[in-house]
Amino acid sequence: MAELRPTILLVEDEPEIRRFLRTSLGSEGFRVVESATGRRGSIDAATHKPDVAIVDLGLPDMDGIAVISNIRSWSPMPIIVLSARVLERGKIEAFEAGADDYVTKPFGIGELVARIRVALRHAVRLRNGERVLLLDDASIDLEKRRVLRGGAEIRLTPIEFRLVAVLARHAGRVVTHRQLLREVWGPTHENDTHYLRIYVKQLRDKLESDPANPRHFVTELGVGYRLELAE
Amino acid sequence: MAELRPTILLVEDEPEIRRFLRTSLGSEGFRVVESATGRRGSIDAATHKPDVAIVDLGLPDMDGIAVISNIRSWSPMPIIVLSARVLERGKIEAFEAGADDYVTKPFGIGELVARIRVALRHAVRLRNGERVLLLDDASIDLEKRRVLRGGAEIRLTPIEFRLVAVLARHAGRVVTHRQLLREVWGPTHENDTHYLRIYVKQLRDKLESDPANPRHFVTELGVGYRLELAE
DNA sequence: TCGAACCTTGACGGGATCTTTACGCGACGC
DNA sequence: GCGTCGCGTAAAGATCCCGTCAAGGTTCGA
Numbered sequence: 001m002a003e004l005r006p007t008i009l010l011v012e013d014e015p016e017i018r019r020f021l022r023t024s025l026g027s028e029g030f031r032v033v034e035s036a037t038g039r040r041g042s043i044d045a046a047t048h049k050p051d052v053a054i055v056d057l058g059l060p061d062m063d064g065i066a067v068i069s070n071i072r073s074w075s076p077m078p079i080i081v082l083s084a085r086v087l088e089r090g091k092i093e094a095f096e097a098g099a100d101d102y103v104t105k106p107f108g109i110g111e112l113v114a115r116i117r118v119a120l121r122h123a124v125r126l127r128n129g130e131r132v133l134l135l136d137d138a139s140i141d142l143e144k145r146r147v148l149r150g151g152a153e154i155r156l157t158p159i160e161f162r163l164v165a166v167l168a169r170h171a172g173r174v175v176t177h178r179q180l181l182r183e184v185w186g187p188t189h190e191n192d193t194h195y196l197r198i199y200v201k202q203l204r205d206k207l208e209s210d211p212a213n214p215r216h217f218v219t220e221l222g223v224g225y226r227l228e229l230a231e
Numbered sequence: 232m233a234e235l236r237p238t239i240l241l242v243e244d245e246p247e248i249r250r251f252l253r254t255s256l257g258s259e260g261f262r263v264v265e266s267a268t269g270r271r272g273s274i275d276a277a278t279h280k281p282d283v284a285i286v287d288l289g290l291p292d293m294d295g296i297a298v299i300s301n302i303r304s305w306s307p308m309p310i311i312v313l314s315a316r317v318l319e320r321g322k323i324e325a326f327e328a329g330a331d332d333y334v335t336k337p338f339g340i341g342e343l344v345a346r347i348r349v350a351l352r353h354a355v356r357l358r359n360g361e362r363v364l365l366l367d368d369a370s371i372d373l374e375k376r377r378v379l380r381g382g383a384e385i386r387l388t389p390i391e392f393r394l395v396a397v398l399a400r401h402a403g404r405v406v407t408h409r410q411l412l413r414e415v416w417g418p419t420h421e422n423d424t425h426y427l428r429i430y431v432k433q434l435r436d437k438l439e440s441d442p443a444n445p446r447h448f449v450t451e452l453g454v455g456y457r458l459e460l461a462e
Numbered sequence: 463t464c465g466a467a468c469c470t471t472g473a474c475g476g477g478a479t480c481t482t483t484a485c486g487c488g489a490c491g492c
Numbered sequence: 493g494c495g496t497c498g499c500g501t502a503a504a505g506a507t508c509c510c511g512t513c514a515a516g517g518t519t520c521g522a
Contacts, residue, residue, distance in 0.1 A: 143404065144404045144405070145405045157453075157478080157480085159480075192481095193498085195480090197498090198481090199480095200500090201501070219500095221498075222497095388469085425471080425472095426470080428509090428510060428511060428512085429469090452510075453479080453508085453509070453510095
């Protein structure tokens with residue numbers, strides 16, 4: 001019969017961390033497949049088709065970024081990055097390569113499990129290719145290009161709409177400043193992160209129930225923004 | 232007596248898919264007319280005057296795009312495209328040829344039925360079997376090319392009529408400037424957005440109860456126009 | 463041949479939208 | 493404690509887009 005537990009691929013070279021995660025995640029009800037190198041990780045991702053991949057950035061043979069790009073070239077599976085570096089530009093590179101989330105060592109197992117659960121939820125949503133996004137308070141119909149909030153229609157300007165559209169396409173995943181700017185304003189404005197602050201605020205004002213404490217348009221400090229949909 | 236069930240023309244070469252859709256759509260209350268080739272499809276569209284046409288893009292004898300152009304040259308009937316290609320190219324071409332909606336294989340029958348219903352809802356069938364669009368104040372008969380308002384007939388010029396027809400086919404969703412210009416004036420006038428302003432105003436003057444505050448011919452700033460039908 | 467209906471073209475004003483500039487705040491490192 | 497960096501906020505200026513009016517120009521039928 002089919003395996004019911006979600007499968008997690010763990011690409012990590014340090015044996016102690018592997019052992020630690022094997023037992024912790026196992027007791028949380030996950031099935032764990034381990035790869036000690038980037039090369040094996042890329043292969044195991046294809047053969048085991050895990051529900052989530054956890055990739056350490058500090059791999060010996062192959063850069064973790066390469067593993068991410070590799071997986072992302074053929075699969076939309078959620079990828080969570082594990083890294084010791086705190087404010088490294090590796091973080092941004094990881095997101096641009098297609099990572100979904102990022103956990104810095106040392107990390108609490110509770111935090112990691114929570115992020116895995118979030119990633120699994122998103123994956124389910126992605127599979128039905130929903131074209132109507134639900135926020136707590138509002139709904140966004142990408143096809144009809146319409147936004148409703150409490151029954152009333154909200155007007156979005158062209159740029160505002162393009163911005164939600166890009167964020168929505170990567171819903172639940174961080175989109176870097178550069179990516180957003182490139183897709184909305186074009187490659188010539190890749191450095192005008194200022195625009196983002198302005199327009200994200202406008203979207204919050206229009207779509208968040210409490211714009212001062214955004215629950216959906218989440219800022220990832222130093223990296224970019226993430227659109228979190230309703231449960 | 233007249234057939235009450237909506238008629239659907241299915242232009243599809245693969246027998247299994249035809250059989251699958253014949254039974255599924257039949258049990259949903261539709262009458263299905265089948266054409267195995269593009270050539271026959273173009274003919275059947277004219278003879279059976281279906282309420283909706285479903286066209287597969289991967290036809291053997293004649294490209295599905297050609298079938299769409301063919302139908303669109305003489306009828307505003309809703310056309311839903313069926314295609315295995317994930318590629319954007321075919322999609323865009325289909326829309327530019329005049330398709331109204333797009334479903335990619337493999338598709339759920341539920342999704343297809345929903346889209347058929349949407350396409351049908353745009354036109355209301357009257358007692359005598361005619362299909363007309365209802366605005367608060369006026370009614371538009373696309374087949375007979377007649378517009379009534381408060382019992383009296385309103386004259387639309389050829390271009391005005393083509394413009395409502397295109398908007399009506401996509402009722403409820405935005406149609407871009409480019410698309411409108413291409414379908415009404417032809418590809419050589421894709422940039423003359425000025426025409427649209429003029430003719431949209433004329434349509435508003437003729438069909439809106441308060442032309443200064445249009446409720447049906449809605450402008451989407453920087454994007455295009457949208458026709459909003461009565462509830 | 464003439465006129466009416468229709469389509470095209472140009473000009474202008476107002477408003478929505480985008481861009482630019484400025485400032486406050488908290489986190490962080492020195 | 494101080495300066496820097498990234499972010500949020502606010503508001504003014506510039507720009508773009510749309511609606512409107514009106515004057516040619518063309519087509520078509522009377």
